[in-house]
Amino acid sequence: MNHDSYSDSYIRGILNTVKTIAMVGASERANRPSYFAFKYLLERGYTMIPVNPLRTGEQILGRRIYVRLGDVPDPIDMVDIFRSSRHALPIVQEALALNPRPQVIWMQLGVRNDEAAALAEAGGVKVVMNRCPKIEYGRLSSEIAWMGVNTRTISAKKAIASGGIQRLSLNRASVSGGTTEAADAAERSERGGRRIIQARNL
Amino acid sequence: MTDRIPGFSTLAVHAGAQPDPTTGARATPIYQTTSYVFESVDHAASLFGLQTFGNIYTRIGNPTTAVLEERVAALEGGTAGLATASGHAAQILVFHCLLQPGDEFVASKKLYGGSINQFTHAFKNFGWNVVWADPDDISSFERAISPKTKAIFTESIANPGGVITDMAAVAQIAKRAGVPYIVDNTLATPYLCKPIDQGADIVVHSLTKFLGGHGNSIGGAIVDAGTFNWSRDRRYPMLCEPRPEYHGIVLHETFGNFAFAIACRVLALRDIGAALSPFNAYLILTGIETLPLRMRKHCDNTLAVAQWIVAHPKVAWVSYPGLPADRFHALAKKYCPNGAGAVFTFGLKGGYDAGVKLVSNVKLFSHLANIGDTRSLIIHPASTTHRQLTDAQKTEAGAGVDVVRLSIGIEDVEDIIADLDQGLAD
Numbered sequence: 268m269n270h271d272s273y274s275d276s277y278i279r280g281i282l283n284t285v286k287t288i289a290m291v292g293a294s295e296r297a298n299r300p301s302y303f304a305f306k307y308l309l310e311r312g313y314t315m316i317p318v319n320p321l322r323t324g325e326q327i328l329g330r331r332i333y334v335r336l337g338d339v340p341d342p343i344d345m346v347d348i349f350r351s352s353r354h355a356l357p358i359v360q361e362a363l364a365l366n367p368r369p370q371v372i373w374m375q376l377g378v379r380n381d382e383a384a385a386l387a388e389a390g391g392v393k394v395v396m397n398r399c400p401k402i403e404y405g406r407l408s409s410e411i412a413w414m415g416v417n418t419r420t421i422s423a424k425k426a427i428a429s430g431g432i433q434r435l436s437l438n439r440a441s442v443s444g445g446t447t448e449a450a451d452a453a454e455r456s457e458r459g460g461r462r463i464i465q466a467r468n469l
Numbered sequence: 470m471t472d473r474i475p476g477f478s479t480l481a482v483h484a485g486a487q488p489d490p491t492t493g494a495r496a497t498p499i500y501q502t503t504s505y506v507f508e509s510v511d512h513a514a515s516l517f518g519l520q521t522f523g524n525i526y527t528r529i530g531n532p533t534t535a536v537l538e539e540r541v542a543a544l545e546g547g548t549a550g551l552a553t554a555s556g557h558a559a560q561i562l563v564f565h566c567l568l569q570p571g572d573e574f575v576a577s578k579k580l581y582g583g584s585i586n587q588f589t590h591a592f593k594n595f596g597w598n599v600v601w602a603d604p605d606d607i608s609s610f611e612r613a614i615s616p617k618t619k620a621i622f623t624e625s626i627a628n629p630g631g632v633i634t635d636m637a638a639v640a641q642i643a644k645r646a647g648v649p650y651i652v653d654n655t656l657a658t659p660y661l662c663k664p665i666d667q668g669a670d671i672v673v674h675s676l677t678k679f680l681g682g683h684g685n686s687i688g689g690a691i692v693d694a695g696t697f698n699w700s701r702d703r704r705y706p707m708l709c710e711p712r713p714e715y716h717g718i719v720l721h722e723t724f725g726n727f728a729f730a731i732a733c734r735v736l737a738l739r740d741i742g743a744a745l746s747p748f749n750a751y752l753i754l755t756g757i758e759t760l761p762l763r764m765r766k767h768c769d770n771t772l773a774v775a776q777w778i779v780a781h782p783k784v785a786w787v788s789y790p791g792l793p794a795d796r797f798h799a800l801a802k803k804y805c806p807n808g809a810g811a812v813f814t815f816g817l818k819g820g821y822d823a824g825v826k827l828v829s830n831v832k833l834f835s836h837l838a839n840i841g842d843t844r845s846l847i848i849h850p851a852s853t854t855h856r857q858l859t860d861a862q863k864t865e866a867g868a869g870v871d872v873v874r875l876s877i878g879i880e881d882v883e884d885i886i887a888d889l890d891q892g893l894a895d
């Protein structure tokens with residue numbers, strides 16, 4: 268599978284299927300990117316489970332923090348890795364040992380580990396790398412367009428309000444709408460270097 | 470598997486817009502509101518803390534304006550956009566996010582006169598120091614760089630027309646200096662030229678001109694290319710340091726490759742306040758839908774007018790890079806292969822008096838200080854916009870006493886030429 272670009276239907280399919288997400292590296296600090304993503308996904312109805320070996324407290328937004336994936340008592344649909352690329356392999360190994368096995372391994376924006384991805388795929392697990400599920404949810408629902416962000420989607424179908432105020436559903440019919448090639452190329456050229464974006468909180 | 474990418478004209482009509490989620494309205498509604506109710510105290514806290522996406526107050530964001538922002542970003546190939554009250558507002562917001570008092574930036578000296586004023590006078594009060602470089606001598610950009618330099622700024626096609634910047638060469642200099650390259654793409658529009666493909670990190674627009682295109686609304690835009698690494702060193706504290714007003718979040722770390730657009734919104738626009746009215750956003754959006762059609766016609770008409778006027782016995786010279794003999798023709802072919810824009814200058818052998826006579830005689834051309842309208846526009850800078858300057862200063866600014874500037878509209882070209890013909894007659 269090509270991990271330089273993903274189709275919208277692949278990403279939408281994952282975000283529409285998974286219900287329980289274990290976020291490895293979720294921070295208790297309210298100004299960290301992982302906390303932002305955790306809170307947003309929780310508000311969008313996902314069952315969020317924080318996992319953090321360096322936890323200092325007991326919970327994040329009322330959700331109990333576990334030290335290791337193996338400690339989580341409930342089945343996990345997706346493991347979201349909010350740690351640097353070099354930590355991804357052991358986390359994937361741990362995830363693959365779970366029973367039942369998660370359906371998806373997701374590595375955050377700025378996190379990419381091709382060896383870990385190959386291992387997961389060999390185990391029948393879907394992989395997304397170098398993306399943020401919050402941004403992807405915002406992009407595919409088009410909520411993120413309120414911030415002027417190029418969602419790279421277009422649609423002649425009505426966006427679907429999903430209850431409450433200023434909430435849009437992921438189940439919007441859209442087609443691809445433009446590219447951000449220069450940004451993607453810049454990302455690639457810095458990969459492996461010291462680009463410090465997100466996923467820096469551990 | 471990757472998705473099919475739609476073409477430019479499709480994006481010009483659709484990007485950012487979709488039928489309204491509550492009413493199904495197909496045209497983008499004008500959300501003429503100052504504010505938006507919160508679902509709960511917690512929702513309000515999430516919005517103010519930038520933890521969720523949404524609108525709070527129209528100075529910072531508005532659903533009509535957001536459609537415009539996404540559309541301009543999509544047409545330029547950027548990661549995100551921000552609309553502003555004017556082109557000048559866009560520039561001040563960009564520099565607010567990049568410069569601290571005492572910092573410098575390098576700018577081409579061939580710019581719209583209003584930008585030269587803004588950089589020379591208004592920016593001085595903020596302690597932002599412009600260092601001028603000459604687009605005819607690209608190495609002058611390199612020489613102008615100092616340890617205090619925080620950005621490089623040029624126009625793609627420079628107003629009053631004629632000068633095309635070698636953007637790829639300037640982008641290389643910016644890259645070596647580790648500073649972002651900002652391009653004002655007002656005269657070219659993304660239909661003729663995409664600065665991001667040439668290495669620009671930030672694109673700014675006066676939407677007042679060809680993007681709005683109908684001479685009815687002032688507006689501006691900023692597009693984040695998503696290419697610049699704000700965290701490589703500590704030179705851009707607005708992007709890479711914890712923000713006290715947002716509980717210590719670091720914008721680049723939190724928003725990744727659209728962090729600059731977010732900084733322009735949640736720091737600069739929020740505090741400086743130069744927001745676009747949603748009504749203007751609506752008018753400009755409607756204009757953009759026909760941008761490809763209009764630009765084609767603007768460029769075809771302009772080339773025909775330039776070819777006609779260059780042969781006129783009362784005309785001393787014409788500066789339009791679309792003409793094969795023009796010194797910028799090669800750069801025009803490289804950067805704007807579909808046309809060299811619709812604004813150009815020419816010189817009258819009869820000098821000042823001949824300029825005054827022409828602007829008085831024309832009946833189809835509107836005598837006014839704007840460009841990028843469906844209507845053809847004319848101005849004699851020496852007797853209007855540049856009146857206060859000495860003759861020597863006028864010449865240096867490209868506004869010598871003999872200079873006339875045209876912005877060619879989308880009328881029938883025979884009528885445009887006939888009006889100039891009668892205007893130039895004895």
Ligand SMILES: Cc1ncc(COP(=O)(O)O)c(C=O)c1O
Nearest residue numbers: 555556557581628655675677688
């Ligand atoms: C190239 C260019 N940039 C910026 C501006 C300023 O834009 P505004 O008048 O919308 O503030 C203009 C206006 O003429 C312009 O021509």
